[in-house]
Amino acid sequence: MYLFSWGLEMRRLLPVFVFLLLGSAFVSSLNPSLNDDVLGLIVFKADIQDPDAKLVSWNEDDDSPCNWEGVKCNPRSNRVSDLVLDGFGLSGRIGRGLLQLQFLRKLSLARNNLTGSINFSLAQLAEVRVIDLSENSLSGPIPGSFFQQCGSLRSISLANNKFSGQIPDSLSSCPTLTAVNFSSNQFSGSLPSAIFYLHALRSLDLSDNQMEGEIPKGIEGLNNLRGISLRKNKFTAQVPDGIGGCLLLRSIDFSENSFSGSLPSTLQKLTLCNYLSLHKNSFTGVVPEWIGEMRSLESLDLSENSFSGQVPASIGNLVSLKVLNITKNAFTGSLPESMINCQNLLAVDVSQNSLMGNLPSWAFKIGLQQILFSENRLSGNLDYAFASSIENSRRKLQVLDISHNTLSGEIPSTLGDFNSLQSLNLSRNFLIGGIPASIKELKALGTLDLSDNQLNDSIPLEIGGAVSLKELRLEKNNLAGEIPTSIQSCSSLTSLILQQNNLTGSVPVAIAKLNHLQNVDLSFNKLTGTLPKQLANLVSLISFNISHNQLQGELPAGGFFNTISPFSVSGNPSLCGAAVNKSCRSVLPKPIVLNPNSTDSTPGSIAPSLGHKKIILSISALIAIGAAAVIIIGVIAITVLNLRVRSLTSPSAAALTLSGGDDFSNSPSTDANSGKLVMFSGDPDFSTGAHALLNKDCELGRGGFGAVYRTVLRDGRPVAIKKLTVSSLVKSQGDFEKEVKKLGKVRHPNLVALEGYYWTTSLQLLIYEFVSGGNLYKHLHEGSGGNFLSWNERFNVVIGTAKSLAHLHQMSIIHYNLKSSNILIDSSGEPKVADFGLARLLPMLDRYVLSSKIQSALGYMAPEFACRTVKITEKCDVYGFGILILEVVTGKRPVEYMEDDVVVLCDMVRGALEEGRVEECVDARLQGKFPAEEAIPVIKLGLICTSQVPSNRPDMAEVVNILELIRCPSEGQEELGTSMGVWASIISRSLAFAQGLKGFSSVEKRFSC
Structure with missing residues (x-):
């Protein structure tokens, strides 16, 4: 097989090699160096596929490749200096033809579909400065020789591939490297100390790999380092103190690892650092006051660790700070008032801690766009915090989440001043009163969650003014009154959750106009009346819960309501329809009163004759009388037919003709009265089969498809027979038998085996093994x-x-x-x-x-x-x-x-x-x-x-x-x-x-x- 594959490969490349051999003498006489570039690129092209014909201009008959797509030449030497084929849709492997490009300075093959491993060194090209192979599907380990003789290499990116194994120590042979990006691969093992010999390195990205262990000593040797990312690996132990020796660091991302211990004090030396992320590690202890010395910080993320104690007041010294995230820690106390000095702050997330005290007023003064204070122990009311805000700040706030705290009081009417709000979550507090009418001013609001409070009053008509609402959650309050019809103005609404309130009145037709609705929950209220039929037109519905109200009448027909869960409509005794298993009464017309004493010559005239006996017959009564007569005649006819059939057939199941054998086979019987019985295992006929089907004592149970009975075969072995009651839905005999035989072949120790079947046009039986x-x-x-x-x-x-x-x-x-x-x-x-x-x-x-x-x-x-x-x-x-x-x-x-x-x-x-x-x-x-x-x-x-x-x-x-x-x-x-x-x-x-x-x-x- 190997020789055969090798032969095919040689056969594919034969034209190239013939061209190389036969043309070399002629071309060398003209320009020997030029020959290397043309032929090297042609050999490279032979190893790849070009489905989009991006390389159609690459012609082996050309004297120079300088006009080829993706190729750039040095104008002085006319030699290839840049090969940039980013996003060309190429596939295949990277071949050795590139080694012929001796004057290549930049090689970029990013965003293609290249596969296979790299078993030769591109870095040995004497002039190469940049290698970018990112966003492909290259795999395998990097050979140790890859980085040998790479004296000119400045930047290498292998990001977003499938490389594995360890990063080779030979990387230290590239002293001129300034940028290394090996992110989003499957590299494993420890961080090679050889990296710390790259004294010119400015950027190091090893994120999203499987590397582990401690960071070795020597990181302080990277004194030119500007950015380092070890995000999403398995590094452990403490961050080494040497990190403080990299004085030029601007960006540090050590998130999503298993670093532990306290923050190294040397971090305070990094006064140029503007991005520090330690998210999702196991750091402990308090955040020291010296954090305020990192005055250039614009983003600080300490979330999902085990920090404790108070938030240091020195954070107020970080005047350049834009994003602060300390969620999911164990911080206590109150947020420092010094944070009012962080005038550039845009987003603060302190959720899921144990912070106490009042809602800080500075949060509404400094122009924040996102305030996330949920799941703490903040108390007090909203009046003071909202009132202290300034107009400029109100216009900027987009997300406000202070849910799951112990806030009390009413929602201030000044809420409407925050007219840029896109998401407002005040749920799970102790708020009282009503929803302010100023809600209509929040034209950009997409999510409003006021659930699980103690709100009363009614839902204001002004709610319709929040025209961008997509999610409205008001459940678990004490809201009363009717659902306002103005809700129809919120045309983008997808979720309407109003459960567990005291809402009254009917379900408004306005809801049926919200074409994007997916989830509706109106359960556990006091709604009355009938459901609008137009609700059946809501094509996007996923759930619609109206359980435990006082609704009545028929459920809407069609669409979602054909398959609505009985749970979603339970607790409404006067509702009717298939979902509640209760038929609806027909609407009867008023009775026609016939006056027998009338002298009107018009047949059927209606006269209100006083003092005379009236004959009152309704149309429905006449129909009922006629239907009863038809039923009586039908019963008599069916009884006569049954007596004749019983006289012609045996009460046993002997009439079922058996076809045995190891394979599936059909009954040879042609008797139309006998039906067709097939037993997959060749077992004998029933001994008391028909009796069992008529004997209620042998019934095992009933389900959606029919009743199941127990009977025995002639050899004494019990079987279970399912008598199908979906005959009107069952396929034709041919399709029925085809599907049943497929099911008969299914065998597994944890499945009940299907052993046979019986077919007539009016009766279908499935025969199973009996499980006792x-x-x-x-x-x-x-x-x-x-x-x-x-x-x-x-x-x-x-x-x-x-x-x-x-x-x-x-x-x-x-x-x-x-x-x-x-x-x-x-x-x-x-x-x-x-x-x-x-x-x-x-x-x-x-x-x-x-x-x-x-x-x-x-x-x-x-x-x-x-x-x-x-x-x-x-x-x-x-x-x-x-x-x-x-x-x-x-x-x-x-x-x-x-x-x-x-x-x-x-x-x-x-x-x-x-x-x-x-x-x-x-x-x-x-x-x-x-x-x-x-x-x-x-x-x-x-x-x-x-x-x-x-x-x-x-x-x-x-x-x-x-x-x-x-x-x-x-x-x-x-x-x-x-x-x-x-x-x-x-x-x-x-x-x-x-x-x-x-x-x-x-x-x-x-x-x-």
């Missing part, structure tokens, strides 16, 4: 006394179910109907998943059919069923599996109705996780009898699987892998950490979707496996 242990739902929710599943039994159910789903997905089969009642437990305690793939028997995957027939179990249905623009994939099974995990671990149903509330399981567990008490969610019957190191990661995995966005859910194969690592962490602890770490941000996004912006950061902080 009952279903999981009964084991979880209907057990008595001490008879309940242990932790090991529950874990086995979870991982067995996961493996079965992974097997189905591998065969491109979606279950669609995963729930605890469809998981059977065999005699050995192993789970067996039933009812898989039955949707394949339907003529089309209609969402209404899927939601009403298949996904009938409340709580398991993935949210994408409600959105017609989202494709239904295997990820709907992953969602159902996530709900199942939570049900198994907690022992609670997916949705439970309490006396005064409805508890949604996944929301309850998410809330517990956010509050740091997730361990309390484990089934109380297991307390003291479960390993927390297994149960808690399993719960978190369940929440990850129930992400609202399908692409954020893992594949079932990944789920199986994570579960196996949870059970046996010693065999793959690092892999488990990586796997769960990848999904940690996803659960945060899922929580943010469900809870809004509040709580997002705290959950992300606490989520750790």
Whole structure:
């Protein structure tokens, strides 16, 4: 194979080599040096693909390459000095032809699709100053010889590739290097001390790699260094004191590593530094007062560390500071008043600390664009802070988030003066009063979150003046009155969350005019009247919750409302429609009064005759009488026909003709009365099959597709027979048999095997293996006394179910109907998943059919069923599996109705996780009898699987892998950490979707496996 590939390569390059050999004598007589440039570039071109024909001008017959695209020559020597092919769409590998360009000074091949490794040294080109190979797909280690003989190299960038291995020590052979950028690769190992011999180095970027260990001594030798970035690696220990020796440093980025200890005091020497980011490390201690000596700082990011103590007053000395971020630490006390001196400050983020005191007035005086003070212990009211602001500052403020504090009082009417606000979050405080009418002045406001306060009064009509609103959250207050019709002016609104207030009146038709609405929650209010039919025209709806109000009448028909969850409309006794499983009464016309004594000659005339007996017959009564007559005649006819059929057929199932054998085969019977029976394993006929189907005592249960009965074969082996009740939806016989045979080939230890089928035009049966242990739902929710599943039994159910789903997905089969009642437990305690793939028997995957027939179990249905623009994939099974995990671990149903509330399981567990008490969610019957190191990661995995966005859910194969690592962490602890770490941000996004912006950061902080 190697020789064959080598032969093809030689055959491809043969014209080039022939040209090199035959043309060398002639060309050398003219210009030997020129020959090297033309032929070198032609050889380079032979190794790459040029789909966009960018190099069409490169012609081997030309005497000079100086007019070729991307080529620049020195006008004196007429030799190639620059080769710049950035963004040409080239692919292939970088060949040795470039080594012929002996006078090349700049080589830039950035933003292409080049692949392969580099096994030769471009740096050996005597004149080369710049090498830029960034933004390709180059891979492999950098050979140690790459940087040898690179006396002229000034700048090299290998950023955004797939290089791996260690950075070679030979880098120290390039003493003239001023810029090194190896970011966004897969370099590993420690930082080579050879770098510190590059005394001319001005810029060093090794960010986004996998490098680790301590920073070696000697960094002070880089006395020309202006910028250093080690962001997003695995460096540990303390930042060396030598960093203070790099006196010319302007930018330091050590974020997203594992540095620890306190800040090195030598940092105060870096008076020219304008950017310092230590974000997401493990630094401890207080921030020293000398931080104020770094007077050139424009951006200071100390977020996500373990700093404590007070924010130093010397920060007020940083008069050039534009961005300050100290979020997610343990700072206490109040923010220093000296910060009023930071007149250039644009953004301050001090959220998620333990800061106290009043809201600092200086924050509204110095022209800040972003104020993020959420999740602290700030108190007092907003009046003083708002009143102290100056007009110029009010015009600049764009983001104000002071949520999750202990602020009190009313929202000042001066709020309208901040007319540049784009996001306002005052949620989770103790604010009272109403929403000021000045809200209409906030024309740029996109997000308004006043939820979880004690606001009363009504929603002002002026809310319609905030015409740019996209998200309005007013839930968990005491707001009264009606929903203002002026809301229709907020035409960009996507989320309208008003739940848990005291709103009255009807749902206004104005809401139906908000064409971009995706999420609406009006639950737990006192709304009355009927829902506007026009709501069915909202094509972007994902959720619409009106539960627990006093609404009545028929639900809108069409669109989202054809598949609305019953949970979203529950608690409205007078509502009717399919979602609440209650038919609506027809609107009857007024009765026609016929006067028998009338002398009017017009037939059917109506006369209000007084003192005479009236005959009152309504049109509906006449229709009812006629319908009753038709029904009686029909019943008599059907009875006669049934008696004739019974006299012609046997009460046993002997009429079912059996076709056995190892392969799938059809019944040879041609008797139209017998139907067609196929057994995949060649088992004998039923002994009491028909009797079982008629005997209610043999019924095992009922589901969306039909009833299941137990019967036995002639050999005494029991089987389960599903009698389908969706005959009107089932495919033709040919398509039905084709799909059933496919399902019959599916075999897995954790799947209930399909053993055969029976077909007539009016009756279809599916024959399954019989599983004796009952279903999981009964084991979880209907057990008595001490008879309940242990932790090991529950874990086995979870991982067995996961493996079965992974097997189905591998065969491109979606279950669609995963729930605890469809998981059977065999005699050995192993789970067996039933009812898989039955949707394949339907003529089309209609969402209404899927939601009403298949996904009938409340709580398991993935949210994408409600959105017609989202494709239904295997990820709907992953969602159902996530709900199942939570049900198994907690022992609670997916949705439970309490006396005064409805508890949604996944929301309850998410809330517990956010509050740091997730361990309390484990089934109380297991307390003291479960390993927390297994149960808690399993719960978190369940929440990850129930992400609202399908692409954020893992594949079932990944789920199986994570579960196996949870059970046996010693065999793959690092892999488990990586796997769960990848999904940690996803659960945060899922929580943010469900809870809004509040709580997002705290959950992300606490989520750790």
